[in-house]
Amino acid sequence: MSTDALIMLRRNVKHTLRNPVTLFNAIFMPIIMMLMFVYVLGGAFDVGGDYVDYATPGMIMMAITYGLSATAVSVSSDMTKGIINRFKVMDVSRGAVLTGHVVSTVARTAFAVAAIIGIALLFGFHPNGSFVDWLAAAGVLLLLIIAVSWLTVAFGLGARSVEAAGFFAVPLIMLPFFSSAIVPAAKMGPGIREFAQYQPFTAIIESVRGFLTGVPAPGQTIAALAWSLAIAVAGYLWARAQFAKRA
Template structure:
């Protein structure tokens, strides 16, 4: 099982490296968005401090979401183009196929998050987090990445075609825009404000922001972990059910 998962990870990683669109969406597009929001729109937002310090946690969440469409498309392609049948002939563990997609998504996300954090520092980002707080926020981001990776795999399996699989991740990509990623939720209009406050990405962003500021919020962190675990469980069970049904 472990060896099969490693093979699937290597295969998916090679596909990612060879696909410029995936690399652009996962790594370069978040950098462009970071530059645009901080340098073009940053002065328009009143956040009580340097906008780059406020925006970085939100940009990390956007970065986490931007590369998901490639995972959904890849998973669906494996199912619809007969590749899974080839793996069955090769006696590759069926669980390793799903695990390989999840792990490759997480690895790609870690690389993208590292890049965007580096860009943030070049733009003047100055966090106050201690070493334990850095470890905590990395843990929150890693857990979130695993959770959305499983959900994305499930969405890819549920889609009827590779084209529609890409569209299934649009809500996940758009959610950060309707959260506290760009501006505080309390500055939004009625309706949007309530949605932003109670959707899953806002407590995750606020948890990471609190750790960066050196003032961690226990409530936001507990909510972030609860949301991530819940999404991971739903995604995993849904993915296994769809995979068993279709493979």
């Protein structure tokens, strides 16, 4: 990573630490969701085993998506408040601005995922995956986090206002609710069941679930990697095009 990118990363991290709403949405909200689904609603779901074991991969997905609106808002704020023009005067690399946002989002999200896993273990989560399985799950999640980070940066660049930027991230936040994160897709009603089965987050959740339970699902993992790579490429190209047009 270049010196300019490191400077942008440090700047974004400082902004995150000074914003309690960002920290709440990215870290504490997923924990609250896990408390609600595991302890309040978990007994209502028949998943063929301990609900916390089933729900943990889905809660990890929610931890990934809940902090994305902060990234979109931060990027949009940079574009609408003249910060980018100041960076141009300072001869800061254009690519470093985007990279700084992406890396800070990845770091913040990785911390949120670690927090969810720690809470899940306290709740009785019993993963059966080997060390290699855990590494594979981490790789799938890291690729996804990078992918949605670039896509969210593109959302922020494309938005015409800070408020619109936050709204653009809502579909990514809601998508895990229409997947196998909370209940198996097969138990859903017609229409929503088919959507849940074939949308990208279900493949990613099932891939991670397979690794953590020690029963890898190669087909789901291939689909998860394909979806994540497609999202990453689309987000990166869109972000660079938007930045070149507006900066």
